[in-house]
Amino acid sequence: MADSLPANSVGLVTPQFARFTAPLQLDCGTALEPYELAYETYGTLNSARDNAILICPALSGDHHAAGYHPAALNKPGWWDNCIGPGKPVDTQRFFVVCVNNLGGCAGSSGPRSLNPATGQIYGPDFPLVTVRDWVESQARLADLLGIETWAAVMGGSLGGMQALQWAVDYPTRLRHAIVIAAAARLSTQNIAFNEVARHAIRSDADFHAGRYYEHGVVPARGLMLARMLGHITYLSDDVLMAKFGRELRDGKLNYGYDIEFQIESYLRYQGESFVKHFDANTYLLMTKSLDYFDPAARYGDSLKTALARTTAKFFVASFTSDWRFSPARSRDIVRAILDCNLDVSYVELESELGHDSFLLEIPQYHAALSTYFGRVTTGAARA
Amino acid sequence: MADSLPANSVGLVTPQFARFTAPLQLDCGTALEPYELAYETYGTLNSARDNAILICPALSGDHHAAGYHPAALNKPGWWDNCIGPGKPVDTQRFFVVCVNNLGGCAGSSGPRSLNPATGQIYGPDFPLVTVRDWVESQARLADLLGIETWAAVMGGSLGGMQALQWAVDYPTRLRHAIVIAAAARLSTQNIAFNEVARHAIRSDADFHAGRYYEHGVVPARGLMLARMLGHITYLSDDVLMAKFGRELRDGKLNYGYDIEFQIESYLRYQGESFVKHFDANTYLLMTKSLDYFDPAARYGDSLKTALARTTAKFFVASFTSDWRFSPARSRDIVRAILDCNLDVSYVELESELGHDSFLLEIPQYHAALSTYFGRVTTGAARA
Numbered sequence: 001m002a003d004s005l006p007a008n009s010v011g012l013v014t015p016q017f018a019r020f021t022a023p024l025q026l027d028c029g030t031a032l033e034p035y036e037l038a039y040e041t042y043g044t045l046n047s048a049r050d051n052a053i054l055i056c057p058a059l060s061g062d063h064h065a066a067g068y069h070p071a072a073l074n075k076p077g078w079w080d081n082c083i084g085p086g087k088p089v090d091t092q093r094f095f096v097v098c099v100n101n102l103g104g105c106a107g108s109s110g111p112r113s114l115n116p117a118t119g120q121i122y123g124p125d126f127p128l129v130t131v132r133d134w135v136e137s138q139a140r141l142a143d144l145l146g147i148e149t150w151a152a153v154m155g156g157s158l159g160g161m162q163a164l165q166w167a168v169d170y171p172t173r174l175r176h177a178i179v180i181a182a183a184a185r186l187s188t189q190n191i192a193f194n195e196v197a198r199h200a201i202r203s204d205a206d207f208h209a210g211r212y213y214e215h216g217v218v219p220a221r222g223l224m225l226a227r228m229l230g231h232i233t234y235l236s237d238d239v240l241m242a243k244f245g246r247e248l249r250d251g252k253l254n255y256g257y258d259i260e261f262q263i264e265s266y267l268r269y270q271g272e273s274f275v276k277h278f279d280a281n282t283y284l285l286m287t288k289s290l291d292y293f294d295p296a297a298r299y300g301d302s303l304k305t306a307l308a309r310t311t312a313k314f315f316v317a318s319f320t321s322d323w324r325f326s327p328a329r330s331r332d333i334v335r336a337i338l339d340c341n342l343d344v345s346y347v348e349l350e351s352e353l354g355h356d357s358f359l360l361e362i363p364q365y366h367a368a369l370s371t372y373f374g375r376v377t378t379g380a381a382r383a
Numbered sequence: 384m385a386d387s388l389p390a391n392s393v394g395l396v397t398p399q400f401a402r403f404t405a406p407l408q409l410d411c412g413t414a415l416e417p418y419e420l421a422y423e424t425y426g427t428l429n430s431a432r433d434n435a436i437l438i439c440p441a442l443s444g445d446h447h448a449a450g451y452h453p454a455a456l457n458k459p460g461w462w463d464n465c466i467g468p469g470k471p472v473d474t475q476r477f478f479v480v481c482v483n484n485l486g487g488c489a490g491s492s493g494p495r496s497l498n499p500a501t502g503q504i505y506g507p508d509f510p511l512v513t514v515r516d517w518v519e520s521q522a523r524l525a526d527l528l529g530i531e532t533w534a535a536v537m538g539g540s541l542g543g544m545q546a547l548q549w550a551v552d553y554p555t556r557l558r559h560a561i562v563i564a565a566a567a568r569l570s571t572q573n574i575a576f577n578e579v580a581r582h583a584i585r586s587d588a589d590f591h592a593g594r595y596y597e598h599g600v601v602p603a604r605g606l607m608l609a610r611m612l613g614h615i616t617y618l619s620d621d622v623l624m625a626k627f628g629r630e631l632r633d634g635k636l637n638y639g640y641d642i643e644f645q646i647e648s649y650l651r652y653q654g655e656s657f658v659k660h661f662d663a664n665t666y667l668l669m670t671k672s673l674d675y676f677d678p679a680a681r682y683g684d685s686l687k688t689a690l691a692r693t694t695a696k697f698f699v700a701s702f703t704s705d706w707r708f709s710p711a712r713s714r715d716i717v718r719a720i721l722d723c724n725l726d727v728s729y730v731e732l733e734s735e736l737g738h739d740s741f742l743l744e745i746p747q748y749h750a751a752l753s754t755y756f757g758r759v760t761t762g763a764a765r766a
Contacts, residue, residue, distance in 0.1 A: 028638035128638045188623035188646050192615045195647045196608060202640065203604040205588040221586040225579060229612065232575045240571035246677070253675060255411035255511045257585065257667065261674065263571050264578045271582075284640065291644065292636060294629070323706075 005068055009076065010042040010084050010091050013067035015107060018144055024102075024137060027130040027292075034116060037141055038100040038107025039063045042083060043091035045147070051378035052147045053089060054138060054174075055079065055098040056155030056162035059230075059286045060278060062106035065098035066091075081361040088369035093378060094151065102137050103129045103285040111281030112213070124210025128285060131158075131293045135165045139173065151376050154178035156358030157325065158286070161293050164333065168295045171310035176376050178369075180317045181358040183329035184303050184336070185294040190324065193233055194287040197226035201280045210281055223280045224271035231270050236321035236354035303336035313343040315372045317365065319357040320350050345372055388451055392459065393425040393467050393474050396450035398490060401527055407485075407520060410513040410675075417499060420524055421483040421490025422446045425466060426474035428530070434761035435530045436472060437521060437557075438462065438481040439538030439545035441741075442613075442669045443661060445489035448481035449474075464744040471752035476761060477534065485520050486512045486668040494664030495596070507593025511668060514541075514676045518548045522556065534759050537561035539741030540708065541669070544676050547716065551678045554693035559759050561752075563700045564741040566712035567686050567719070568677040573707065576616055577670040580609035584663050593664055606663045607654035614653050619704035619737035686719035696726040698755045700748065702740040703733050728755055 005011055015038050023033035040063045045052060055065050057078070066083035068076055083089040083096055100108040103126060111126040118125075142150065153166045153174045160182025167177045186194075201207060204222030208215050232240075244263040259265045299305040314337050318330035327348045337344040347368045351357040357365065388394055398421050406414035423446045428435060438448050440461070449466035451459055466472040466479055483491040486509060494509040501508075525533065536549040536557045543565025550560045569577075584590060587605030591598050615623075627646040642648045682688035697720050701713035710731045720727040730751045734740040740748065 124640075185629065187620055188627045188629065188644075189615060189618075189620040191629070191644050192611075192623060192646050192650055195644075195650055196611050196615065198640065199611065199651070200583060200608055203608070225583055225586070225608070228575075228579045228582065232572060232579065235572075237570055237572040240575060244571045246568065246571065246574070255671075255675075257507075257581065257671070261571075261574050261578075263575050267575055267578055268582070288638075288640070292638075 005073070008084050008086050009080065010067035012070060013040050013042065013064070013077070015040055015063060017107065018141060020137075020140055022140075024133065024140070026127050026133045028128050030127050032102070032109070032127060032129075035102060035109040035137075036107070036113075037102070037109075037137060039141060040065065040067075040077075040098050042066050042096040043094050045095040045145070046379045048379045048382070049146055050149065050382060051093060051151050052095045052097060052142075052145070054142070054150050054153045054166075055083065055089070055096060056134075056138070056153065056159035057098065057101060058155065058157040058159045059283075059290070060274070061159065062104060063098045063100040063108075064106070066096070079359065082366065082369065088366050088373055089154070090373065097141070097145065097147075099138055099141060101129070101134045103282060103289070105279035105282040110279070111210070111285065112279050121213050123213060123281060126281065126285065128288050128292075130289055131161050131165045131295075132169060134162055134289075135169050138162070138166075139170055142173070148173070150174040151378055152176035152178055152373075154180075155182075156180040157182060157355065158290055158293075161290075165293075165295050167310040167312045167314075168306045171312070174312050176315065177310075177312045178315045178372070179330075179333060181319060181322055181325050181330075181355055182333070183325045184296060184333050186291055187329070191291050193229065194291055197229055198284050198287055200225035200229070201284060207280070210284075212280070218275065219280045220275045223275050223278065223283060224268075226283055227274040227278075228267040228271040231267060233324045234355045236323065236352055238321060238352045239354055242352065303333070304339040307336055307340050307342065310340075310342065313375075314345070315369075316344060316346045317358075317368065318348050319353070319355070320348060321352045322355045322357060324355040388456070391467050391469050392463065393450035395453060396423050396425065396447070396460070398423055398446060400490065401524060403520075403523055405523075407516065407523070409510050409516045411511050413510050415485065415492070415510060415512075418485060418492040418520070419490070419496075420485070420492075420520060422524060423448065423450075423460075423481050425449050425479040426477050428478040428528070429762045431762045431765070432529055433532065433765060434476060434534050435478045435480060435525075435528070437525070437533050437536045437549075438466065438472070438479060439517075439521070439536065439542035440481065440484060441538065441540040441542045442666075442673070443657070444542065445487060446481050446483040446491075447489070449479070462742065465749065465752065471749050471756060472537070473756065477756075480524070480528065480530075482521055482524060484512070484517045486665060486672070488662035488665040493662070494593070494668065495662050504596050506596060506664060509664065509668070511671050511675075513672055514544050514548045514678075515552060517545055517672075518552050521545070521549075522553055525556070531556070533557040534761055535559035535561055535756075537563075538565075539563040540565060540738065541673055541676075544673075548676075548678050550693040550695045550697075551689045554695070557695050559698065560693075560695045561698045561755070562713075562716060564702060564705055564708050564713070564738055565716070566708045567679060567716050569673055570712075574674050576612065577674055580612055581667050581670055583608035583612070584667060590663070593667075595663070601658065602663045603658045606658050606661065606666060607651075609666055610657040610661075611650040611654040614650060616707045617738045619706065619735055621704060621735045622737055625735070686716070687722040690719055690723050690725065693723075693725065696758075697728070698752075699727060699729045700741075700751065701731050702736070702738070703731060704735045705738045705740060707738040
């Protein structure tokens with residue numbers, strides 16, 4: 001079966017699990033112990049152990065970034081177009097690690113896990129973990145894997161925020177930070193959209209204060225609404241117009257509340273699909289982590305000061321039609337990096353595909369990534 | 384008490400009600416009969432009957448556009464800053480009429496009214512009325528009031544759409560069309576936001592397929608969500624940032640799901656207030672009417688053709704930070720008017736206040752309106 005997979009794929013992959021028993025002190029004040037991280041790796045760690053790249057997932061991403069699981073041969077990992085032999089993150093050169101973050105719902109400890117202290121499902125008792133907490137957990141995973149310094153830490157959106165936080169918290173443990181379609185902190189409007197999404201979930205009659213597992217239900221209506229709303233903000237007005245326009249599903253108006261326009265059909269489908277595999281408590285937690293992210297806060301509200309100690313080089317990219325994390329937000333990051341006299345490449349990519357662009361195979365975008373990764377030296381070339 | 388009202392107010396006002404027994408044939412195919420319209424008037428109709436201005440309300444607006452009701456002396460009508468003696472719509476010169484549209488929930492026939500055919504509350508059986516239907520109902524009100532031709536038909540947002548539709552459907556019954564912060568039709572993104580709002584209401588466990596009145600409940604959670612979402616889109620990212628920033632309600636993060644940021648508090652307050660006075664079925668209907676609006680559709684998708692027969696002059700205005708109905712949408716309208724060789728004034732007003740700008744007392748905006756209304760001649764000056 002694996003023979004039929006694309007030649008430029010990393011092929012069949014198997015998730016791995018690491019269990020950590022040392023307490024992880026969290027931003028919220030409590031400690032997590034023990035906990036598990038689910039992760040995947042692609043490529044081979046070289047003898048110098050200097051070719052490792054950490055991929056940080058976005059809100060709904062998990063550790064399955066590339067390749068195929070045997071049970072889903074028609075659906076590669078979420079960033080498969082970018083990671084693989086000959087792709088921008090070339091697994092012939094790099095050892096790639098991707099993790100399901102704490103609080104997730106794909107294998108790492110999260111609201112759906114058993115709370116070892118009670119023997120019950122955590123549910124709403126799973127602590128609110130932050131981007132800083134994730135970076136700390138990823139650093140411990142790096143220790144476990146024998147990776148002292150990442151060749152690069154990379155991510156888009158919430159993943160890009162983790163890459164940025166890495167440069168702040170472990171300023172010398174990464175040589176490159178790849179920060180795509182991100183922001184140094186959310187705008188008020190971003191927080192507002194997140195709050196509406198959370199309110200949709202939490203006001204669902206099936207939410208049961210987050211203990212819906214025990215009631216044998218899920219707050220599907222609320223989570224569906226949250227995802228529908230998210231989808232609108234991930235796409236640009238222009239691309240929605242180009243893809244769906246005002247096209248009617250039945251070719252005529254029905255003057256009722258069933259679906260009239262194709263866009264309504266699309267959004268409902270997206271919402272319904274999402275509810276089947278994603279956990280509502282994780283959605284709540286991830287949006288909170290987004291809201292809280294603010295690496296400058298501990299440095300007198302100065303991102304420059306926050307980044308002052310890092311030795312990393314930066315690649316920052318934004319997309320012209322991304323209104324959720326607009327180019328202006330990426331420019332804020334670039335300005336702080338420049339103020340630190342650090343090495344930064346910045347590309348503002350033409351795309352009408354909105355925030356989702358970072359996940360898509362846009363030639364100009366992937367060419368820029370490939371070019372940049374050409375600068376990420378490893379092994380003998382570094383010496 | 385009325386003595387304490389502002390001198391430039393129209394003062395105390397009393398809603399009026401008109402009952403229509405001739406069937407109103409609706410776009411959806413059914414006919415409405417009988418039906419009632421609630422309306423208010425300010426100023427005096429002159430002897431030439433040529434100084435009447437129709438104000439068309441937006442989604443949540445009603446007939447109470449200016450002045451005060453005795454029971455709410457602290458809260459003037461929704462467009463009081465624009466209508467009154469010496470204001471842009473000067474009630475010393477003009478006779479102003481504002482109507483609660485069919486399907487509304489403030490006095491005109493709508494989902495909360497009794498269905499004369501059954502003796503029960505209409506609820507979801509109230510037909511989906513369109514902007515065209517509203518214009519027809521407003522024309523019948525004009526007949527009743529003895530107004531052959533409006534000096535101007537005016538509105539913002541959904542109200543501006545009605546002004547535009549007037550020029551299409553009754554091309555010679557208005558001398559001026561004042562179209563503010565509107566669009567010739569919704570974009571896909573607009574429809575998508577409306578669909579999320581409707582889905583929030585319709586998936587509320589208290590919705591009961593629209594027959595919630597009979598259950599003694601209202602789908603408060605869904606309607607609240609719809610309003611919260613609406614609010615985000617009525618305001619710009621910049622004004623949200625300026626008003627609320629990332630200010631914390633308690634001055635520190637609490638790492639929980641209660642309100643953390645002031646913006647969350649504001650949105651919840653807006654949502655909760657709205658639910659107290661607005662009807663969910665009306666919200667559904669109004670958003671559908673927005674989605675359906677497309678005056679060009681019956682004219683080969685050409686707004687130019689749709690407007691070709693009108694003799695009206697136009698004033699079109701947009702606001703720079705309005706991303707719900709952006710300046711580009713107003714320019715579409717202006718282009719069609721110019722293609723008809725009709726008289727049009729267009730102002731693109733600097734404002735960081737988003738779509739809501741059209742309701743606010745922005746000096747440059749009100750000055751532009753006042754200047755334009757100087758051109759709207761009446762009585763002896765017209766002769």
